[in-house]
Amino acid sequence: MQINVRVLLPVFLIATFVVSAQQTANDSVIFAKLDEVVVTGQIEPQSIKKSVFNVKVITAADIKRQAGNNLADVLNQYLNINIQPQSGEGRSTVSMFGLDSQYLKVLVDNVPLVSDTGLGNNIDLTQINLDDVQQIEIIEGAMGVTHGANALSGIINIITKKSTKNKWEITATVQEETIGEEYSPLYDEGRHIQALRVAHSINDNWFVAVGANRNDFEGYKGEFGGKEFTNNPNNPEQERGYSWLPKEQYFTNALVRYQKGSTRLFYKFDYFNENIDFYNSVTHEELQDDNITKLIYADDRRYFTEKFYNHLNAVGKVFGLDYNASVSYQKQQRDAEDFKYYIQTDTELNNTEETYQETEVLYATGTVSNFFKKEGLDLQVGYELVNTSGYSSALSGIFNDENQDDNDHEKRLENYDVFTAAEISVTDKFSVRPGVRYSFQSKFDDQWAASMGFRYLLGKGLETRLSYGRSYRTPNYDELYTYFVDSNHNLQGNPDLVPESGHSVETSIKKQTFLDSGLQLSNTLSASFISIDDRIEQAVVATTPSLRYRYINISRYKMWNIATTHRMVYNNWQAKLGASIMGISRAINTGLATSDDKYLINYQFNANIGYNIPKWNTLLSLYYKHNGEQQQYVQDGSLTNPKFVLSEIESFGLMDASVRKSFFKNQFDVTLGARNLLDVVNIQSSVASGGTHTTGSTNMLMGYGRSYFLKLTYNLNF
Structure with missing residues (x-):
């Protein structure tokens, strides 16, 4: 295993800063705490030390240090998590433990977010704004009992702000950022962000907040020629278009909260609007009416996406019991506008707009707890109701149903779940948490989930945890209803698919140290x-008269992971170091070929450092993550001798840095920073035969190069 200087450099930096920190004697404010309050997966909010689950917390201070604008910006630097950019679609999704975004559930205030294919999964992280986020909580492993279907690899819960320390808090932000080497405030290059948030505590009971954010990402050309490109005699291989599609996003949100005694009510509304521009690389010539002039045009497309998020939550007591209930209505609609774009004259013709995809969800969940008026014993009983309506038009190109005249497809999926969990403090040091869920399904056989968690405090700051979870993933819209048949393709969904079932076991030991000198270690x-059993894959179900593929339950997936993290806080210093090694085994039988099921090894390493200079009111931050070489078996595509061969994706590192200085008693912040300092754009994916000889390679777009940003924030608190 070869590790280059780019991997080792952050290790030496961490070691140097730790030694320096121990020699620092300034009376400075410690700006990080090792113990936070968490709500995800808990019967009631409690300190992370008391949680039976191993919860990772990303605080608002962490987000500010990274100058993150969306969830993809932040998660890029965390272990066991990989961001998967889909530049051709303008999206970024997330995978955990090698499982894609269908197995990971993303929630806001415990309510799963609507997506193209359902609820909570396959979320585009660039559509999640972080302006009003209090903290992000991550739990790894199957969480089916508390969060239902499709939470096999874990959950990410975004907790939003619902209070202020001041009567008024007004925050205005302007940010300018390069996209690689491409930037111009006037000529459609770079990234331009403006944001405003106003929060007001009306009195002890009422709180309101509103916010708006515009994120104008002008796209990354890279090796492409952009929108106005026609041809280049000096580089005939260059094509029109963008490596990363341009898009403009608008985020708006509003929150009203009422609180009196043990009763709290809040209503949250979010509206999101996105415009993505697709510029076709294929151009055509059209002879004009004068029979002399030729204009070059392309068949281009715009995608318009709208999302509506409504969430009403109530927390309080009734008949001596604690209740927490939420109702949410969400809708996502994506329209597509096709048109002929004449490049020389900058004109459009034959514009037609049609609904491309639509998802509508009515969601309700609630819990009742505190049945026993006895310290150390609590029982929670809950329900979850989900009604999802999905629609895709023939324009999307993959849902053309041979049994429908209009070639549109609309289906409804429902589930009604009940669950219960208990927390039992056997002793002051030993706690147990069992749980079970039963789900009544409209489309599939009824499903169930179960979990068991243990926590033991060994003393002297030592904590141990052990948890088991059994969960399930229901097939998504594509897998159920795809029908894509033409002269070259025959790929069909399968309405008879059954849910996948998964099991996870997680154990950890944690040591926290607090010294009189002020040094904190974790x-x-x-x-x-x-x-995971019954994993859904594409398989050949017929070979004559041509190959026919269908989604069926054929695959098995196994993963083991060992990870370690170390965190230090001392006076003005904060540092974190982590590493993980993972083995993944997949057993696939497509009907023509069978993969090897041996474990393939992957490793990751991350580190971050922060130093606060009180005299200058300045914070320095450095983040680094190394993604080791990844391997997986892929089908070679041969029809005469089909087989699975080993594909290798080369290792790469991501480094971000920033300097934030505050002026005028923290009323004005200036942040100067850089993303992707190691200038990662394409990484190589090769297919090896026999594990040694490369038989082919391709480039995978992973980033858009080294980018610099300047962020100005005005804070008015009174």
Whole structure:
């Protein structure tokens, strides 16, 4: 295993800063705490130390240090998580433990977010704004009992702000950022962000907040020629278009909260609007009416996406019991506008707009707890109701149903779940948390989930945890209803698919140390295992008269992971160091070929450092993550001798840095920084035969190069 200087450099930096920190004697404010309050997966909010689950917390201070604008910006630097950019679609999704975004659930205030294919999964992280986020909580492993279907690899819960320390808090932000080497405030290059948030505590009971954010991403040309490109005699291989599609996003949100005694009510509304421009690389010539002039045109497309998010939540007591209930209505609609774009004259013709995809969800969940008026014993009983309506038009190109005249497809999926969990403090040091869920399904056989968690405090700051979870993933819209048949393709969904079932085991030991000198240390070692049965894959179901593929339950997946993290806080210093090694085994039988099921190894390393200079009111931050070489078996595509061969994706590192200085008693912040300092754009994916000889390679777009940003924030608090 070869590790280059780019991997080792952050290690030496961490070591140097730790030694320096121990020699610092300034009376400075510690700006990070090792113990936070968490709500995800808990019967009631409690300190992370008391949680039976191993919860990772990303605080608002962490987000500010990274100068993150969306969830993809932040998660890029965390272990066991990979961001998967889909530049041709303008999206970024997330995978955990090698499982894609269909197995990971993303929530806001415990309510899963609507997506193209359902609820909570396959979320585009660039559509999640972080202006009003209090903290982000991550739990790894199957969480089916508390969060239902499709939470096999874990959950990410975004907790939003619902209070202020001041009567008024007004925040205005302007940010300018390069996209690689491309930037111009006037000529459609770079990234331009403006944001405003106003929060007001009317009195002890009422709180309101509103916010708006515009994110104008002008796209990344890279090796392409952009919108106005026609041809280049000096480089005939260059094509029109963008490596990363341009898009403009608008985020708006409003929150009203009422609180009196133990009763709290809030209503949250979010509206999101996105415009993505697709510029076709294929151009055509058209002879004009004068029979002399030729104009070059392309068949271009715009995607318009709208999202509506409504969430009403009530927390309080009734008949001595604690209740927490939420109702949410969400809708996502994507329209597509096709048109002929004449490049020389900058004109459009034959514009037609049609609904491309639509998802509508009515969601309700609630819990009742505190049945026993006894310290150390609590029982929670809950319900979840989901009604999802999905629609895709023939324009999307993959849902053309041979049994429908209009070639549109609309289906409804429902589930009604009940669950219960208990927390039992056997002793002051030993806690147990069992749980079970039963789901009544409209489309599939009824499903169930179960979990068991243990926490033991060994004393002297040592904590141990062990948890088991059994969960399930229901097939998505594509897998159920795809029908894509022409002269070259025959790929069909399968309405008879059954849900996948998964099991996870996670154990960890954590040591926290607090010294009189002010030094705080937190060291964690964890191990986990995930297995999934009946995994859905494409398989050949017929070979004559041509190959026909269909989604069926054929695959098995197993993963083991060992990870360690170490965190230090001392006076003005904060540092974190982590590493993980993971083995993944997949057993696939497509009907023509069978993959090897041996474990393939991957490793990751991350580090971050922060130093606060009180005299200058300045914070320095550096983040680094190394993604080791990844391997997986892929089908070679041969029809005469089909087989699975080993594909290798080369290792790469991501480094971000920023300097934030505050002026005028923290009323004005200036942040100067850089993303992707190692200038990663394409990484190589090669297919090897026999594990040694490369038989082919391709480039995968992973980033858009080194980018610089300047962020100005005005804070008015009174």
